[in-house]
Amino acid sequence: MTPEHNSARHDRDSVADVALALLDEVGLADLSMRRIAARLDVQPSALYWHFSSKQELLAALSDRITAPLRAVADDVLPLARRVRDALFTYRDGAELVLSTSALGLGSSYAQSALEEALRRAGADDPQDRAVALMHFILGHATLVQQRMHADSYGAASPAAGDDATAGLDRIFDLGITALAGSARSRSAA
Incomplete structure (x- = not known):
């Protein structure tokens, strides 16, 4: 399955859920788009369908x-x-x-x-x-x-x-x- 097809099963909420779980596991310094993508089993570029940048993702986590x-x-x-x-x-x-x-x-x-x-x-x-x-x-x-x-x-x-x-x-x-x-x-x- 290509990353584009695999990313269709994820939305902003599921990406943020995984990112918060990883934040708890590895801390802010080691929270990367690559690590989040690996946990979701997608390519890092697939995350940018949901968040235009890591800063936008971090702002969404802050809001949560x-x-x-x-x-x-x-x-x-x-x-x-x-x-x-x-x-x-x-x-x-x-x-x-x-x-x-x-x-x-x-x-x-x-x-x-x-x-x-x-x-x-x-x-x-x-x-x-x-x-x-x-x-x-x-x-x-x-x-x-x-x-x-x-x-x-x-x-x-x-x-x-x-x-x-x-x-x-x-x-x-x-x-x-x-x-x-x-x-x-x-x-x-």
Whole structure:
């Protein structure tokens, strides 16, 4: 069967499903169009029927990771935790969403949900605060994921401490409440 015929059995969703599974297995650095194509038993060129570039595929994966946040109507802190946890769902999920966000690719489901939560809480400058919160969440989650990977390979420096997740919620909550500012005090009242 030629690659063109074989690729007909796949669609954007099945390619993205395989790519997410591979992301979990090999990480972002080793996620390649060639590897995805091999898993689908197609030629790499067949993937370009569904995604015009690897960047478009990565943006679609980023959207899949953050899409469940569209329907969330939590207060700022619980929502921020949900965003962080969504990034932790996949190996290198935070790095993937960070890189696509930095390039202006994909949707901004998480940032939009944060902005709406800030509006409901009566925060000043909800759009700017949502951007700041998203930057903090992405940075924090990426740092934690990288440290967890280093720990799993025994590559973390002894000076880095014993547990990458020690104090995770406390430090995270401190950053979120500081950046949310008046939203926290108004929602607590």
